Amino acid sequence: MTQHAARRRKVLAALACLAAPWGRAAPQPSAIAPDTSVFPQLDAKMRAGNRLLLEKKFLAGHTLLAEALAIVEADPARRWPFRAMVLPHLGFAELALGNTRQAVELLFQAIHTQDRITAEQLQPFARLPAAMETAMGKQLLKIEYGRQLLSAIGAPQAVRTVGEIPFDTTHATAEVWFTTARALHADGDFARLARFYRERIATLQAAADDLPAMLAQEYRHFKVGLLLWQAGQEAAAGEAYAAALRTNGQRFSCLERTGVTMEGLWSGVAMRRTIVSAQLEQARRAGNLQRHAGALLQSVLAAKGGGARYQEALMHKLNASLDARLIACRQQLRQLEDQIAALPQTLTDVTVFMQLSAMHGMLVSQASAALRIAGLDSIDLALLQDSLGKHALIGFFVYAPPSATALVQAPPRYLRYCVHATGIALHDLGPQAALEQAVHRYRAALTRKTDAAGAATLAQLLLRDLPTAVLAAPEWIIDADAALHLLPFDALPDAGGQPLALTRNCRHVSSPVQLLPRQDQAANARPGQGQGPGPAAIFADPAYGAGLAQPASATMRFAMPGHASAGERQRLVAVAPLPDTAGEAQAVLASLRQLGIASVLHQGIYASIGAMQASEAPIVLHVAAHAILGQDIDAATAPTPRQEQEWMDMLLPGRRAGLLLSRGGQADLMLAKDIARLRLHGTQLVVLSACNTGNGTVLPGEGLASLRRAVEMAGARSSITSLWSVPSEASAELMRHLYGHIGAGMAPGAALHRAKQALIRQGRPPLDWAGFVFAGTDAALVAPQRAA
Numbered sequence: 001m002t003q004h005a006a007r008r009r010k011v012l013a014a015l016a017c018l019a020a021p022w023g024r025a026a027p028q029p030s031a032i033a034p035d036t037s038v039f040p041q042l043d044a045k046m047r048a049g050n051r052l053l054l055e056k057k058f059l060a061g062h063t064l065l066a067e068a069l070a071i072v073e074a075d076p077a078r079r080w081p082f083r084a085m086v087l088p089h090l091g092f093a094e095l096a097l098g099n100t101r102q103a104v105e106l107l108f109q110a111i112h113t114q115d116r117i118t119a120e121q122l123q124p125f126a127r128l129p130a131a132m133e134t135a136m137g138k139q140l141l142k143i144e145y146g147r148q149l150l151s152a153i154g155a156p157q158a159v160r161t162v163g164e165i166p167f168d169t170t171h172a173t174a175e176v177w178f179t180t181a182r183a184l185h186a187d188g189d190f191a192r193l194a195r196f197y198r199e200r201i202a203t204l205q206a207a208a209d210d211l212p213a214m215l216a217q218e219y220r221h222f223k224v225g226l227l228l229w230q231a232g233q234e235a236a237a238g239e240a241y242a243a244a245l246r247t248n249g250q251r252f253s254c255l256e257r258t259g260v261t262m263e264g265l266w267s268g269v270a271m272r273r274t275i276v277s278a279q280l281e282q283a284r285r286a287g288n289l290q291r292h293a294g295a296l297l298q299s300v301l302a303a304k305g306g307g308a309r310y311q312e313a314l315m316h317k318l319n320a321s322l323d324a325r326l327i328a329c330r331q332q333l334r335q336l337e338d339q340i341a342a343l344p345q346t347l348t349d350v351t352v353f354m355q356l357s358a359m360h361g362m363l364v365s366q367a368s369a370a371l372r373i374a375g376l377d378s379i380d381l382a383l384l385q386d387s388l389g390k391h392a393l394i395g396f397f398v399y400a401p402p403s404a405t406a407l408v409q410a411p412p413r414y415l416r417y418c419v420h421a422t423g424i425a426l427h428d429l430g431p432q433a434a435l436e437q438a439v440h441r442y443r444a445a446l447t448r449k450t451d452a453a454g455a456a457t458l459a460q461l462l463l464r465d466l467p468t469a470v471l472a473a474p475e476w477i478i479d480a481d482a483a484l485h486l487l488p489f490d491a492l493p494d495a496g497g498q499p500l501a502l503t504r505n506c507r508h509v510s511s512p513v514q515l516l517p518r519q520d521q522a523a524n525a526r527p528g529q530g531q532g533p534g535p536a537a538i539f540a541d542p543a544y545g546a547g548l549a550q551p552a553s554a555t556m557r558f559a560m561p562g563h564a565s566a567g568e569r570q571r572l573v574a575v576a577p578l579p580d581t582a583g584e585a586q587a588v589l590a591s592l593r594q595l596g597i598a599s600v601l602h603q604g605i606y607a608s609i610g611a612m613q614a615s616e617a618p619i620v621l622h623v624a625a626h627a628i629l630g631q632d633i634d635a636a637t638a639p640t641p642r643q644e645q646e647w648m649d650m651l652l653p654g655r656r657a658g659l660l661l662s663r664g665g666q667a668d669l670m671l672a673k674d675i676a677r678l679r680l681h682g683t684q685l686v687v688l689s690a691c692n693t694g695n696g697t698v699l700p701g702e703g704l705a706s707l708r709r710a711v712e713m714a715g716a717r718s719s720i721t722s723l724w725s726v727p728s729e730a731s732a733e734l735m736r737h738l739y740g741h742i743g744a745g746m747a748p749g750a751a752l753h754r755a756k757q758a759l760i761r762q763g764r765p766p767l768d769w770a771g772f773v774f775a776g777t778d779a780a781l782v783a784p785q786r787a788a
Contacts, residue, residue: 137212
């Protein structure tokens with residue numbers, strides 16, 4: 001009711017001038033003076049009637065609105081313009097009562113009344129449609145932005161997701177165009193519905209700088225597109241979805257000029273994924289996924305990870321800027337991020353979080369307006385195919401299709417897309433829930449060394465009906481989504497029951513953009529910070545002393561051995577030493593020496609956060625230490641379709657994850673937000689040889705908030721991280737094999753593949769080798785002097 005009341009106030013403000021003399025652009029001598037005296041009486045009845053409609057008391061509301069219309073029709077010659085106020089709401093009431101034919105008639109009368117008002121330029125009614133459009137758009141923005149803030153603090157399940165807002169048919173979101181389309185759909189007049197969309201709705205245009213009106217039109221195109229699709233008007237539905245996507249793009253163009261907030265960014269890309277999901281479902285049900293594969297994949301890649309890509313591009317530019325105002329903005333943002341990260345996971349006082357978020361959004365908006373990031377463009381598929389060479393990209397996308405019978409979402413599904421040099425293929429894999437249950441069962445079996453029952457079934461679910469060219473590719477590049485980020489693909493069995501790692505390399509990317517030629521090759525170093533990458537930085541065997549001090553209320557789960565002794569104000573968590581990592585560090589040093597790469601070893605008390613922050617774009621960053629993770633990934637079950645997501649984890653990737661280093665001989669925690677601030681542009685490889693460094697909060701469509709994403713945000717070209725708690729001995733052996741191959745000149749991704757094969761041939765279980773994942777661009781390490 002509050003939402004509708006806000007919009008009603010906007011509209012009533014536009015009508016406030018009714019008490020003043022009416023005017024026309026060119027008054028006619030024979031014009032009949034309107035009767036303005038009835039406005040208070042009409043307004044009272046409409047307020048009361050609309051309140052009843054919001055409460056779903058449709059019959060009572062209809063009675064009051066019919067009385068309001070009777071007042072108008074008592075003197076139609078002098079009161080006819082008031083039909084534009086009354087009829088849309090009365091038509092909604094008729095539709096809610098099932099009187100579809102009467103609803104259609106009343107709604108078209110409202111539209112014809114507005115046409116006449118426009119033709120005669122009758123004020124103030126001629127301004128009414130624009131006022132209503134702006135009011136509706138502002139309310140949609142408020143709902144979108146408010147949804148992001150509420151979800152970030154773990155709001156109740158009752159809070160609606162952005163993906164559900166476009167399906168709302170309550171009176172709070174009603175307007176004459178969509179209500180008329182609903183009435184035509186309910187009346188079964190499908191051909192007229194298609195004409196109505198093309199002749200009336202599709203021709204509406206919002207000004208390029210009117211973001212609220214743009215948003216209202218974006219939602220309208222999408223909602224009417226759903227009705228057209230359900231009515232079997234597929235061509236018109238396709239036009240409506242395309243118009244919704246174009247308007248979504250215009251929304252971002254407008255935001256880029258005025259400044260993008262994180263809330264606006266996440267909500268905009270969420271709406272984009274909702275539109276693309278409807279396109280995919282229409283194509284799937286019509287059997288046209290492959291027929292329209294190229295166009296559909298363009299839309300998917302523009303929607304998938306759009307928020308993360310934009311944020312990463314913005315942070316890269318902001319961190320490299322030498323502008324004094326942007327440097328000050330960067331410092332303020334970091335202070336706010338520190339305060340947000342320090343907040344407890346569940347807040348009793350929401351005000352603190354809202355204040356910090358609002359301040360953060362304002363600063364991000366200022367930075368984006370100054371830097372003008374265009375991070376949501378679609379990917380050039382032809383260039384992507386050329387970049388793949390003989391390899392193949394296998395990607396996945398979770399989409400929430402609309403129902404074919406009602407304006408609601410159906411259970412989410414998985415789409416698989418394959419891209420190779422000569423073609424593109426799309427394939428629907430079925431419901432998300434069933435597939436992800438299989439993923440979690442398989443992970444649990446691997447990590448507990450039990451028989452991986454269901455492995456063949458999972459491989460069949462994910463990899464069935466692959467194109468011949470993909471099956472022949474020596475390397476698969478995995479672009480995962482949702483729970484598939486947690487899956488070691490190369491451990492899946494092939495047709496002969498052997499791990500895929502024996503026959504092909506599997507590496508990962510956070511986005512296919514990583515496969516395209518990099519635009520920052522000439523900017524390996526931050527401006528003013530020297531030329532080219534610095535020496536490799538190796539951190540091993542940190543001095544943990546008595547352990548890590550934590551607040552007594554902390555709820556961290558440590559991915560390592562240890563115990564906690566609670567005190568009144570803090571607890572001391574014992575941290576097991578890692579003496580074996582000293583040998584691992586020596587193997588890394590020897591390998592890099594073979595390539596002519598100078599290295600600096602930070603060990604014991606020197607393996608500190610300060611030393612890591614002081615490392616200037618090391619050509620390689622290797623960390624052999626403990627890691628922590630703030631939630632238990634392996635205990636997860638398949639996510640429910642309406643599960644609340646931690647959007648703030650996308651703002652601060654892995655805010656509950658970090659590395660344990662040393663400070664003054666004691667354990668110290670370096671959170672992912674601090675890792676994301678490292679200067680890693682020019683860093684060719686980051687290896688986080690610790691447990692769970694590739695895990696974190698999964699946000700379907702946007703990726704994984706983890707330490708891996710943190711190093712990517714910091715600018716690293718590639719990374720090796722872990723999906724679970726890898727046994728220490730096996731981890732050290734894998735690293736020795738890995739760096740032995742790197743020292744021989746092999747690219748890191750290929751070297752990791754060869755190291756895994758060595759352990760497989762020794763009969764080692766997947767627990768020992770499958771957890772490490774290579775992500776990013778795979779190219780042999782080049783010593784700085786040769787790179788220069």
